[in-house]
Amino acid sequence: MEQHAEVLIGRPWHQRVPTWRDAVATLLVLAIVMLLGSGAHQMVAPFVAAQQPRISLSPAVLPVYALRTTLRMLAALVASLIFTFIYATPAAKSRRAETVLIPLLDVLQSVPVLGYLSFTVVFFVSLFPGTSLGPELAAIFAIFTAQAWNMTFSFYQSLITIPTDLDEVSRSFRFSGWQRFWRLEVPFAMPGLIWNMMMSMSGGWFFVVASEAISVGNIQVTLPGIGSYVALAIQQRDLAAVGWAIVAMTVTILIYDQLLFRPLVAWADKFRFEHTAAVVVPRSWVLDLFRGASFLRLLGKPIGGAVQATLRARLALPRKPRWLPVFALPRRAADVAWFGLLLAGLAYVGWKLMEFAEPELSWGDVTIAVNNGVLTFLRVVILIALASVVWVPIGVGVGLRPKLAEKVQPIAQFLAAFPANLLFPVAVFLIVKFVLDPKIWLSPLMILGTQWYILFNVIAGASAFPNDFREAAASFRIRGWHWWRQVMLPGIFPYYVTGAITASGGAWNASIVSEAVSWGPTKLSGSGLGAYIAQMTEAGDYPRIALGVAVMSVFVITMNRLLWRPLYAFAQRRTRLD
């Protein structure tokens, strides 16, 4: 459910994709989820839980746990990258594939991440009975679902906006598909892809923590990692252990940033498409280190050479011999056949869905889920509004002071990446101690981790605000409320919308973890859709998990369509000079 400005803007495909396709895609995703779930349901019986590794609360084990958690993240990132290449390429190149794949992706990203987890864990566990590989894969898959969609969207957007002249060069040189992919398409998409990978990682930390200690119905899975460490700490009411976990996570994220993303960003600077030199060239000491290490480079050269040669090889499919008759339906007929096939498939899926849901669910269940959805919706709206009131003035204040912004910006980005669910126990401890109403006081947890997106986007907007506008405003002595209303707020509006979109998407996602929390034997529930899904997951009630997930997807999609997308389009229109 990563929400990204780029994916929500009215770029070309939105105009080409009317909304009935969304409905269709929603149906498809639900069907797949339900069928997987029902299949898994039947597999529960013969399942015998593998030997559960024992989790220790000693701080000494934390480095190893952190490493395992990080490895899961990396594995998911690689999977997401592969998925991105495989999924986005046909979506960008085939008109017919696009009509299915893109709305589908839109729905996939609105399904709450933990919704995937409850359905897939049983499936993965039963794939590899008796080993911990199954649960590992399930956790990795859950992280993958938190990372892949926005990367895929970014890659797709890049592919459909490849500059005409580079496209023509590649065609006139007669690059093969393989050469074109590595010479033109991937490099061109690289900056956006890396930025989205970083955003994905931020989202990923949140879910890696949530997916290491899974309990769906009667299945209990714990994987050694920071997440399960925290889960155990909660169970045993050990606040000191929670503190250690927070420290470990902080260090892990910092190391990860230095060792992976800084070098990646510095390296990817050469893929920037603008022909002008950058004002600030991103640097990384790690990259400098490797670039300076001549012996290592000597060792790496044959490998690099081999990779280069592979990427530059033609690897073209053999051309169709001329004497072979060209079999091609007329365009219209092919369209009719394609959409006919789609419709038939959908009808079948719809029927199966009805068959699955009918004996289990009643309209009463739907009403309960929707009512819970409204509650969560209200929370999201109020919290975003509150966070905006707090962070917009602060962000502007910081952004207009370049020296300060330089210091605050990395902190805001770090806070956005930090998995806020590690802090939940602290909050719960306080709520229990002061006997506060969980319906109100659990709500802020939803936005604990995602409010920073508003802050750092506003800082970015204020820093990018043209200096001559500020000087013009000052020379006309525009001050106070007028200054906000006519100068600053319109200036940062597009940035703010980008941040708010991400924050709202994150809040929906977090609701599953934050509306129902526990501290040892004490269980707190704030009601709402997140709590509903969490409770159904604990009970292993698949039809109702699916219902909750579906209702949440519908809420998120509706909010995107009716609120965020128009706002974004408005921001784009109003702040352009040409």
Added chain:
Amino acid sequence: MASPANKPVIEMHKVCKVFAKPSGEPLAALADIELSLREGEILGLLGRSGSGKSTLLRIAGGLIRPTSGEVLYRGQPLSEPAEGIAVVFQSFALFPWLTVLENVEAGLDALGLAHDEARRRAMSAIDLIGLDGFQSAYPRELSGGMRQRVGFARAIVIEPVLLLMDEPFSALDVLTAETLRTDFLDLWIERQLPTKSVLLVTHNIEEAIMMCDRILVLSTNPGRIAAEIPVPLAHPRNRLDTEFHNIVDEFYSILTSRATESIGAQRQIHGGLAQPLPPVPINLLAGFIEALASPPYQGRAELARIAGALALDIGELFLIAEALHILEFAELQEGAIKLTAAGRVFAQSGMEERKRLFSEHLLQFVPLAAHIHHVLNEREGHLAPRVRFESELEDHLNPSDTEKTLRAVIDWGRYAELFTYDGETRTFTARNLVANS
């Protein structure tokens, strides 16, 4: 160099290209193109923007398929990019993530050469084109001229039979463009290039005469071949030669007579209401009139001369000249432009007087402006939506001309204080009414 006995490299017969506008309407870009490019020849395609000359070049390169007609490359039908054709782009089109050397080698990738062979050929192309020492630089570190040298090196490294050049010098400053042109011509004349023939697209008349053996002039909307002019001058050519001058003058007279003819013809259709107007901002018109009225021109200038003096390219120059011709502030004749009596008065006047004079001419000589003015005064509320006039124009003009014409009439009408236009609500309002309220 080229003689009819030489084999044709590329031939086109009855080539037409129709694009679908986003609205679905067809837009004819090229009609009935007949051309043949022979070995040893540099053929120029000269035309203004919108004449479809770049489309024609892309058809020759197999990048775009014609809607109808036949394209033959060395006698074989051409339907996709073929071996032996290379393109040099106006925007250079270099891969920003590859170094100079890698960019040049990229051209060889598709040939599947061995690494050493590719490196050798790339280095010799870099050497030939004067890029030695820049191999490991990235394009963004280079100046525009050096970037286009990479563009040339990348094209000639594949040893093309046919070199297609799409306004290769027009993104460069004047001096750089001149150097690059001369260097290229030297290589061509000394036959150091493996290339057999060149197709050059340009909107710069002098450039075309400097480089080409033969020039095709394209008309606009749709692009047709309006004239074919041979350039029988020996290389190296000198801009200051009388013969060179004569050919430049010949070009300008052809272009001016075509412009006046088409303006005259359009006045006949539909009472001149659907006459396409060039969207030239009022400041540019006024500035041009002032320049033309003052020494050394004293009211009359050779287009070739004033274009150079005011640093206007041919497209801009003709837009201004046509606008003034339509408004009867100046007159186009035989490659020259001459202020009318009204034009001289305009040049002498102050702001209020200029506005009054301009509004008189606008009402008298631009039927569309008079029509809008009339409709606004007739209507209750003195308002009219843009779409009303848009649909009238679209009966006779294609959508892009309609857009430009409305843009021109809005700008001119605002200046003349005949009417105002609200871009948000897309409505016209009568101006005298606004002034009163």
